[in-house]
Amino acid sequence: MTTPATTTTPPTVAPRRIDVSLPGRGYPVHIGPGVRHSLPEVVAAIGARRVAVVSARPPEWTPDPGVPSLVVPARDGERNKTLAWVGELCSRFAEFGLGRSDAVVSCGGGTTTDAVGLAAALYHRGVPVIHLPTSLLAQVDASVGGKTAVNLPQGKNLVGAYWQPSAVLCDTDYLQTLPPREHVNGLGEIARCHFIGAGDLRGLPLHEQIAASVALKASVVAADERDAGPRHLLNYGHTLGHALERATDFALRHGEAVAVGTVFAGRLAGALGRIGPARVTEHTAVVEGYGLPARLPADADVAALIALMRLDKKATDGLTFVLDGPRGAELVQDVPEQVVADALDAMPREPVARA
Structure with a gap:
């Protein structure tokens, strides 16, 4: 230190x-x-x-x-x-x-x-x-x-x-x-803010990105302190993200996992017809623009990830995700498991850094 x-x-x-x-x-x-x-x-x-x-x-x-x-x-x-x-x-x-x-x-x-x-x-x-x-x-x-x-x-x-x-x-x-990796890890939560109302924070000084992220969260918490509705938006990218942390025994860190989950949220929203190809591509561009991982771990098992996602705190009726759409991001429940599996199978993969 x-x-x-x-x-x-x-x-x-x-x-x-x-x-x-x-x-x-x-x-x-x-x-x-x-x-x-x-x-x-x-x-x-x-x-x-x-x-x-x-x-x-x-x-x-x-x-x-x-x-x-x-x-x-x-x-x-x-x-x-x-x-x-x-x-x-x-x-x-x-x-x-x-x-x-x-x-x-x-x-x-x-x-x-x-x-x-x-x-x-x-x-x-x-x-x-x-x-x-x-x-x-x-x-x-x-x-x-x-x-x-x-x-x-x-x-x-x-x-x-x-x-x-x-x-x-x-x-x-x-x-x-x-350390450099921990710094990049923190950018995962900033990257997901791009899709839940913070706007494009890329290129701003870091302290301004922090302030914008905190201001967004403060406004959401003020409207919904205990996850009764709008606060679910803050979990963008987290359904898969939390599953990836568990599946890799936390070798993939939280912000890194949320970044991959954010890319997947874009792909899943596209597969469900909620957003078009350009917006799907934007998810990858934003995440990679912050130097974050955008691919599934090379050894990720789709069935195991789905089993872990069933345990997500938001899940009340089948698999549940916060997904982009024509009215912006919102909670989507009971997403068909086959659609999720197909979207995971279509994700590119790369080894996870273990350092």
Whole structure:
């Protein structure tokens, strides 16, 4: 891990603030270089006397919350997103004496914000949580919106709760520490925004792409906090994406899998007559334009992928996808399995990078 002295971006970009508005409440998302240093102000604003900081980053990248604190080391990664880890976190909170008037802070990638958010939702039936997402994937998606969850052997994110944070601090200095593949991985969620209302973000400075993605998600969450309708749009590319993560034992990372799922969503929408060939091709062009994978893993088994997609959280009546169409993206239920299988069979393939 590189040190702040060599990677911190000069604060030439003014921080942006985007508000997530919910009935009777809401919270800010701050985006820009150095915003992690405002953590003490955020902690003071919510009146927390003590804080448990769960951090997957080294001490020099874990900001001081400005009040007595417990630092719990964590590790990013889907394999660490378990109920056992949530239980351990709650035990650590209790040993520290964390009360309902205190707060929890997550500092890490999307798997850390997911697990820590769930622990905060469960401990004392809910304590405030502040997210400091440190990966691009977490900044554009996972940390915003209040979805918390952990995995079961049967599938991703099957145990969770809705627990909105008190604030989100998306410090773009953290992004300078990411390995190249992890940076590209984060672009998968930005690429899918192209097809759910964000417009063409290609060519914009990265901080503007992050802000546009967060603003889109904030508007969707404000309209549908608990997945009753419009929020399903945020799962564009995720039905196949989650299945690919499981099928490759997470060798294909989340953003990469969503990127392939986005290309497939275009192909499936085309096969169903919802969009024309040009729009199908646009899906591949956008995904590849971000340097993301657009092909199925070479060894992907179609039957196994379909079996995994049946376990998708959105599925209520057969296979369910968010698909583009004449009225824009929408949830489409009971998609014939044979159509899905044929579209998968027609996808080009390539080996998965295992590094």
